[in-house]
Amino acid sequence: MKLGPGIAKTPLPKGFYAGGVNSGVRKYRPDVGLIVSDTDITAAGVFTQNEAKAAPVLWSQKLVPSNKIRAIITNSGQANAATGEEGIKNNFLMVKALSDVVGCAPEEVLVASTGMIGVHLNVDLINKSLPELAARVTNTAEHFANAILTTDLVPKTISTTLKLSSGEICITGIAKGSGMIHPNMATMLGYILTDAKIEAQAAHTFLKTAVDQSFNMVSVDGDTSTNDCAFLLANGASGIELKNTEDEVLFQNTVIQISQLLAQAIARDGEGATKLIEINLHGGSDLMLARKAARGLTVSPLFKCAIHGEDPNWGRILARLGAEGIPAAELNQMTLKLQGEEIFTSGAPILFDRDKVRGLLRTDSVLVEIFFPNSNNVPVVKAWGCDFSKKYIDINAEYN
């Protein structure tokens, strides 16, 4: 399974249709996307923990988990965040217009938005585009994937089929990542679609488990958006249920794998990024602490600069893990590998071939492996980030 290239027609699961059009909010690019199903969708969602939640987040989080969703609309260019009561009204006007076009109730429509904070939705323009949008949906993901981008460089889609005990299902993932539109900030949106039959509460558990190991473990700059959302949408169109534990494990693992591939794609496409960084933390004493430490490392400017400079700087790694609260007793037994080469063993630096490791870092994917000596059965924790380049400053300083 690998990510679909941007222009490939990534298939959607049975009964799902998607599209994207330009409504005029943006000059040329598609800026409104729609996913719709022939039949009711079981939908789960997880949302930003930011207290400043955008209007679409406030709307969608009230609806899920649900067994009766029909469509999800996503606009790009205007995040409808920090827009107060008028934002909530505009969000509803968009939902109402789409529900009329699709032929369902407003409460059967989910929303996600991304783009500028603090500007009001141009809801008239968007609503005028909806009949055309609904008329032009297809059974592939590319137009939708394109319509939800902001400053992402590439669309992010992936699809796979899965043989369960009673037949085959399809799972398709779509995401957008960290682009920044003046005057605002990055947003992560993720959509996992499947034609399997799943109950709402189970869908929520599958999604939450996957998000904790994927979208929640990716960072470009440590700033949490007002608009982050991830959804799992299951329409049951394959007629196939998860019959037993084996089916459930297989489904869960595939959703995790898809989410992780999308998370990696988001980090790789981070603002100014030249390298994807993957952290693997083994043998942690506590899962929450291990996750916090791995994420902390991916947002450390000093570490991100070192990787950008292809510098095997174990001191910054050690110092950040200590700052995140990994106990001294564990740090004193830590082993570190960069690109498979040991550079710090059992709590002490070792002589390593610096030129060789620098050479191994001269690539677009960097693996950092951290080993602690605990045997608490804490699973390997993975996190993804990207290096820090001058381009990031260019993109975000908006020089005048």
Place this chain on the structure above:
Amino acid sequence: MKLGPGIAKTPLPKGFYAGGVNSGVRKYRPDVGLIVSDTDITAAGVFTQNEAKAAPVLWSQKLVPSNKIRAIITNSGQANAATGEEGIKNNFLMVKALSDVVGCAPEEVLVASTGMIGVHLNVDLINKSLPELAARVTNTAEHFANAILTTDLVPKTISTTLKLSSGEICITGIAKGSGMIHPNMATMLGYILTDAKIEAQAAHTFLKTAVDQSFNMVSVDGDTSTNDCAFLLANGASGIELKNTEDEVLFQNTVIQISQLLAQAIARDGEGATKLIEINLHGGSDLMLARKAARGLTVSPLFKCAIHGEDPNWGRILARLGAEGIPAAELNQMTLKLQGEEIFTSGAPILFDRDKVRGLLRTDSVLVEIFFPNSNNVPVVKAWGCDFSKKYIDINAEYN
């Protein structure tokens, strides 16, 4: 009261002497500094919360608070961090040599180190320099302030006299800030010296209170060093005690003021910084949350880039405060000022003269004022940081 310029001879309180020499660890620059007193010093210290504490931190934190300290030695160039048992041994060898030179017990000598992580102290070179170092101390701060720098651009010293009810005392502050030496990381060291007579536990309270409002509210990049230390050293040489509450309040406020000026100097001299940023957060509902939010803002790469680009981007401020946990109900009533100009009022963006505000941001000190409507008597929270420039990437990526 303002910071002494780098080359000025900042006076020390009575009975304190300080100096700095080159031991040969660094090529030319002074790299070992000493502060010593004729008589016993009452000493308090606060230390990095990083679990990966350097050997000098482990040594010094065991000794304070104390009524019987005679000297503090600080070496720059080698942090003696992540150096294991040998680091602890080397730290003691340096302490022992200095205590022999000064004529006191090893337990009467505090230590701080800054520089590369993971290399062993060149203790022979350092120890050979100690007789010369002790012989060349003076009653001014400049040689010591210079010897403790790493990649700081300027030494940071300040001194003031203070009229207490029974006579005059002197307080002198010295700090180093955020420089980075390959392969490692920034360290903050702060020293407050006074000739007032203070008990050890009171000294600790004065220092802790000041550090919480100064050194703990400054950030260059959000990475916590293995070596951060701040000390309050009181030798009583003035013969003046703090007789009453008025004296105590005056002394406390002056220590806070000195620490804040040093913290500002550290931020202004941050790696690649072109602007000092001061956050003033008014009307928070909870002191700890207000501090967390103000500090969070000073480490937000998106916010730091916006200030670098002189962009009045209130969306990034709002989003970061929300991400730090400021409740939505408060954000919905927030007012924001940049350089004294209101740009966001009672939870909503307002039309402001963008060109005027951009013009006001074209300066080397930026004030961000955040107002919440609570009346919980939470004091104004101040935090300091700096903008994010391409120079930071240059300094920390160590291009090869």
